[in-house]
Amino acid sequence: MLSAESAAIIRATIPAVGASLDTITTRFYETMFGDRPELLDGLFNRGNQRSGEQRRALAGSIASFAGALLANPNERPDALLARIAHKHAAVGITDDQYVIVHKYLFAAIVEVLGEAVTPEVAAAWDEVYWLMAGALIAMEARIYAHAGAQDGRTWRPWRVAERREETADVMSLLLAPVGDDPVPPALPGQYVSVQVLMPDGVRQLRQYTLSGYGANGLRRITVKRVRGEGAPEGEVSNLLHATVKEGDELILSAAFGDVTLPEGEAPLVFASAGIGCTPITAMLQHLADTGSTRRVLSLHADRSASDHALREDMESLTAALPGGQKIFWYEDGDRGVAGRMDLAEVEIPAGAVAYLCGPLPFMRDARAQLIGAGVAPRDIHYEVFGPDLWLPAS
Structure with a gap:
C-alpha cells in the first residue's frame, strides 16, 4: 500500500x-x-x-x-x-x-x-x-x-533427440533431459530459456515456448529464424538454425509463464498468427491427451500454408477433439480462407475463454473482434514474445 x-x-x-x-x-x-x-x-x-x-x-x-x-x-x-x-x-x-x-x-x-x-x-x-x-x-x-530451484538456479542440460524442419524459417527441436535429476513440471503455454554461447564468448538467453511434449520427459521447442528485414537479425535464432543438430546438448531453464491452460469446462477459442501457434499447439496437445470434450475453436492466420509452422499438428490435434473445429486464414488464399483473420462470420461459443498469441497488431485486432463477439475482456488471455509492451485494460 x-x-x-x-x-x-x-x-x-x-x-x-x-x-x-x-x-x-x-x-x-x-x-x-x-x-x-x-x-x-x-x-x-x-x-x-x-x-x-x-x-x-x-x-x-x-x-x-x-x-x-x-x-x-x-x-x-x-x-x-x-x-x-x-x-x-x-x-x-x-x-x-x-x-x-x-x-x-x-x-x-x-x-x-x-x-x-x-x-x-x-x-x-x-x-x-x-x-x-x-x-x-x-x-x-x-x-x-x-520449479524446484533456489536463487535462480534452474539450468540443466538437454539433449537434442530430433530436429524437424517445419518451414523454411522454422524448426522444432525435441529435447530429452540429461541426467537423473527430476524434471521440473511444465504447463501448456509455458516457455523455457535457452542459454547459448555466442561466437564472441558472451552467453545469451532467449525464451522459446514449449510447443509439445513426449514420453519420458521429452519436450519440444519451435524456433523461428529472425531475419533482418530492416532490423538486426536474431543472433541466437540464426545460430541455433545454423549449428544445432541431433545429439547436441543445450542448456535450458525450468518452464515459466503465467498464460497457461486451467482445467474447466468452458468453451475455448485459440487465436494465433505466425509463430504464435507454438503455445496453442501445446494446449491442443494437452486437451487431446486428456480426452477433453470441451468445445474448442482453433483459429490461425499466416502468410501461406507453407509458412504455417506446426500446421499438421494443429490440424490433427483439433480433429482428435470431439468438440474441435479449425479455421485457418492465409493471405495468399491457398488451402485456407483468403485474407486476414476475420471473425465476423465465425460463431464464437457463449461463455468462451480465449487465448491469443502472435504479433501485437494481430492480438489487438483479435481481442477487439472477440470482445465485439461477446467474449468478456477478463476471459481473454495473451502471450507476448519478448518484453511485454502491451497491457490491455480489462
Missing part, C-alpha cells in the same frame, strides 16, 4: 517522470552496463537492448505500476507483476540484482530530472520502487520454489 503522502507526490510528479522515462531508462542502462558489463553475459538480451524494446518495457512497467497504485491504493496489480515475475524467473533474476537496479535507476532519475528531484520526491518514488521490487521478489521466490 502506498502511503498517502507519497501518493500525493507521485500524482503530482508522474507527468514529468513519465515524459522523461525513456531518457531515464536509456541513461540507466548505459551507466549500469558501463560499470557492470558482466550483466550482459547470460542475463540481459542484447538484441532487445539494441532495439530499445527492453528500455521501453522497463519504462512501461514502472509507469503502469505507479498508475495502478494511484488508481487503486489498496490493491496490488498482481496481473502486471505476475507477468514480470515469470519473465525474471526465466532468466534467473535474484534478490541482490534489485539493489543494483535501484542504484543505477535512481542515479539516472536524478541526473535527468536534476533539481526537480527533491528529497521528498526521491523518497516517494523510492517507495514505489521497493513496493514493486518487494512484491516481485516474493512472487519470484514462490515461482522458483515451484
